[in-house]
Amino acid sequence: MAGGHPVGMRMRVTPALAVRSLHAELVRTRGRSRLWTVVVPAAVAAPMVITFGIAVVAESFARIPGQLSVLQVSTSNAAYWVITITVVLVAVAAADGQASDSRYRAGEYVRLALPRPWPVLVGRWWFYGMVGAAIAVGTLVAVLVALPLISPLVYGPVSVTDPIGQRLLWTVPVLAFFAAGAGVGVGALVRSPLGAVGAILLWTYVVESAAGYLPSGASLQRFMPVLNAVYATGQDTVLTPPWGIDDALLYACASFSAIFMVAAAERMIRK
Amino acid sequence: MIEISQLTKSFGGHRTAVDNVTAEFPAGSVTALLGLNGAGKTTLLRLISGLDRADGGTIAVCGRVQSRDPRLLGVHLGPDAMNPGHTVRRHLSWLAALSGIGPARVDAVLGETGLLDQRTVRIGRLSLGARQRLAIAGALLGEPRALLFDEPLNGLDIPGIVWFRCLLRRLAAAGATVVIATHLLGEVVLTADRIALLVNGRVRTLGALEQLIPAGQDTREWLEATLLECA
Numbered sequence: 001m002a003g004g005h006p007v008g009m010r011m012r013v014t015p016a017l018a019v020r021s022l023h024a025e026l027v028r029t030r031g032r033s034r035l036w037t038v039v040v041p042a043a044v045a046a047p048m049v050i051t052f053g054i055a056v057v058a059e060s061f062a063r064i065p066g067q068l069s070v071l072q073v074s075t076s077n078a079a080y081w082v083i084t085i086t087v088v089l090v091a092v093a094a095a096d097g098q099a100s101d102s103r104y105r106a107g108e109y110v111r112l113a114l115p116r117p118w119p120v121l122v123g124r125w126w127f128y129g130m131v132g133a134a135i136a137v138g139t140l141v142a143v144l145v146a147l148p149l150i151s152p153l154v155y156g157p158v159s160v161t162d163p164i165g166q167r168l169l170w171t172v173p174v175l176a177f178f179a180a181g182a183g184v185g186v187g188a189l190v191r192s193p194l195g196a197v198g199a200i201l202l203w204t205y206v207v208e209s210a211a212g213y214l215p216s217g218a219s220l221q222r223f224m225p226v227l228n229a230v231y232a233t234g235q236d237t238v239l240t241p242p243w244g245i246d247d248a249l250l251y252a253c254a255s256f257s258a259i260f261m262v263a264a265a266e267r268m269i270r271k
Numbered sequence: 272m273i274e275i276s277q278l279t280k281s282f283g284g285h286r287t288a289v290d291n292v293t294a295e296f297p298a299g300s301v302t303a304l305l306g307l308n309g310a311g312k313t314t315l316l317r318l319i320s321g322l323d324r325a326d327g328g329t330i331a332v333c334g335r336v337q338s339r340d341p342r343l344l345g346v347h348l349g350p351d352a353m354n355p356g357h358t359v360r361r362h363l364s365w366l367a368a369l370s371g372i373g374p375a376r377v378d379a380v381l382g383e384t385g386l387l388d389q390r391t392v393r394i395g396r397l398s399l400g401a402r403q404r405l406a407i408a409g410a411l412l413g414e415p416r417a418l419l420f421d422e423p424l425n426g427l428d429i430p431g432i433v434w435f436r437c438l439l440r441r442l443a444a445a446g447a448t449v450v451i452a453t454h455l456l457g458e459v460v461l462t463a464d465r466i467a468l469l470v471n472g473r474v475r476t477l478g479a480l481e482q483l484i485p486a487g488q489d490t491r492e493w494l495e496a497t498l499l500e501c502a
Contacts, residue, residue: 024368031361105352108322109409112346113369115321 014119021114021123025097035093040131043089044139047081051143052150059151074157075164077236078147082140083172084230088204090132090176091183091256095196098124098187117267121184125260128180133173140172164234171233171249175256179229182256185263212239225255272298273319273417273448278328280314280472288314290472292328296450296465298416301443303459304452305494306469307501312452315469316419319450320346333416333448341370341413347420348409350402355395359386359405362394366409376412384408385434399426407435417448424455436462456494466494470501 029035062070098121101107114120144165147155159165183200190196208224211217221227222241231237232249241248273296280289288311296302304312317323319330330336332344353362363377381387384404394402403426410418424432439462442449450467453459459466466483468476476483476497484493 020369020371024365027361027368028357028365031358100354104354105348106354108348108352109366110369111322112320112348113341113366113371 014116014122017114017116017119018123018126021120022127023123024110024113025124025127029097034096035131039089039093039096040135043086043093043132043135046089047085047139048143048146050081050085051078052146055147055151055155058154062151062153070153072153072157073155075144075159075162075168076234078144078155078158079140079168079172079233080230080235082136082143083175083233083235084204084226086136086139087132087172087176087179087229088200088226090128090136091179091186091200092197093132094124094128094180094183095187095190095200096183096193097128098184099191099193099196101187102191103193118264121188121260121264121267125181125184128183129177132176132180136172136176137169140168144168167234167245174249175229175233175252178253178256181260185259185261188263188267189259223251225252228252228255272296272333273450274329274331275315275319276329278315278318278330279326280318280323281326288472289318289325292469292472292474294467294474294477296417296448296467298333298448299443299446300464301439301449301451301462302465302467303463304450304467304469305454305459305498307498310469310501311472312469313421314472316346316421316450316452320344320419322346341372341415343413343416345410345413345415345418347406347418347423349421350399350406350426353394353402353405355393357394358391359394359397359401360390362405363408363412366412370413372412376414380408380411383411383438400428400431403427404431407438415447418442418450420449420451420453422453423451424453424458432458456491456498459494460490468497468501475501 058073101110110120141160144158144160147158160169183196186199187193187196190199204226208221208226211221211224214220218239221239227237227239228241228248229252231241232245232252234245241251243251274294276293278289278292279287281287290311292311292315304315306312314323318325319332321330335343357365360377360381363380364374366372367374367377378387381390384407386401386404386408389397389401394405397405403423407420407423410420423435427435436458439449439451443464451463463480465479466476467474480490484490
């Protein structure tokens with residue numbers, strides 16, 4: 001036999017190893033880790049602060065005496081910050097967790113215990129995906145329930161039970177789950193926590209918007225994954241993708257998964 | 272037992288770190304891997320552990336070609352391979368979770384390595400000796416049948432060195448295969464049954480100390496003279 005160990009010959013099936021990787025990530029991030037002290041609080045608090053801040057200002061304007069009419073906001077325009085901040089921070093958390101492998105030679109312990117890269121990456125996707133989906137649902141429900149209470153004149157029609165609210169309730173966690181996969185992929189490709197986080201934030205908040213300034217940029221923007229993700233939830237968007245909301249959801253999830261697949265393939269080839 | 276045959280590893284295609292090495296490390300013995308800096312000791316250990324891939328040759332640990340099972344092979348990665356922000360216990364719990372080992376074993380290993388009192392201390396605040404004990408604890412976690420140690424005595428204080436000496440003898444007595452790369456010849460004399468001397472990636476001398484040392488010659492002096500010949 002040339003080339004050392006025939007890796008995986010007698011290892012257990014991949015799902016069990018992926019669960020082991022998930023459990024290890026849970027143990028690694030337990031307690032006062034960056035995940036629970038910085039990223040998750042930011043993913044929950046930042047969209048709430050922005051959304052409720054806007055609502056308070058809008059409500060105070062609406063209550064100025066002499067207003068002829070007040071433009072009410074529907075559910076389809078209430079969850080923008082949850083989608084663009086919480087979901088993106090889920091990807092950031094996953095990228096940071098994955099890229100941490102390259103710090104303190106932690107990756108060597110991982111390679112000793114779990115030689116094949118696939119289960120390691122899949123386990124981390126599951127971990128950050130489930131955490132992300134849970135915080136996305138929690139934040140979304142809090143925003144949709146609190147908005148009509150904070151700002152009844154402007155956000156009164158917002159409801160968690162109307163058709164858009166119901167769609168948000170399942171699409172946002174689905175997108176958070178797939179965004180975690182993209183985050184793990186970016187973390188595996190970039191390998192530096194700071195670089196991986198920077199790449200995600202740059203893409204989401206700069207590249208997707210700046211693409212509009214390119215020749216035919218508006219057409220290009222319609223294919224951007226994050227724009228498609230926002231549109232897929234039923235949230236109002238200025239630009240619309242060239243397909244319906246269900247296709248946009250599939251497109252966004254496929255784009256996020258593709259990043260994961262590229263990273264996993266790169267790991268296999270490099271190994 | 273660890274068996275390696277015609278193992279070769281080169282870096283960049285020109286420097287051969289391990290050159291056609293064939294050796295057996297028997298169960299129930301401590302083998303000291305000796306050699307000057309750059310002789311290929313660490314590379315050989317990394318090849319056996321599976322961390323690096325050989326260009327050619329075979330490796331079998333306890334008869335199995337797949338050795339990356341923590342219950343089969345324990346690997347000491349040194350005192351720097353750990354997150355300084357983690358506590359001692361969290362580091363070992365993470366290793367246990369990665370390897371599918373139950374949490375009860377974590378407490379047992381903390382006790383074995385004398386780290387029980389420091390289990391809640393962050394690794395960044397530990398002395399080098401305590402981090403070395405933690406790295407050794409990581410290798411012991413799976414109660415493996417074969418163990419690889421790379422310079423495990425660096426940073427250990429006198430009680431630590433005596434403890435580690437006893438640990439090695441206890442492991443060998445229990446039937447484990449132990450391979451330890453070190454420069455400390457005094458410890459080799461006290462703990463090793465066998466030596467494997469590497470020179471430029473090749474095995475120059477391999478065998479039981481009692482058979483290698485000429486009659487009437489001091490073991491330490493012989494080892495020192497042999498290594499100086501390689502310089």
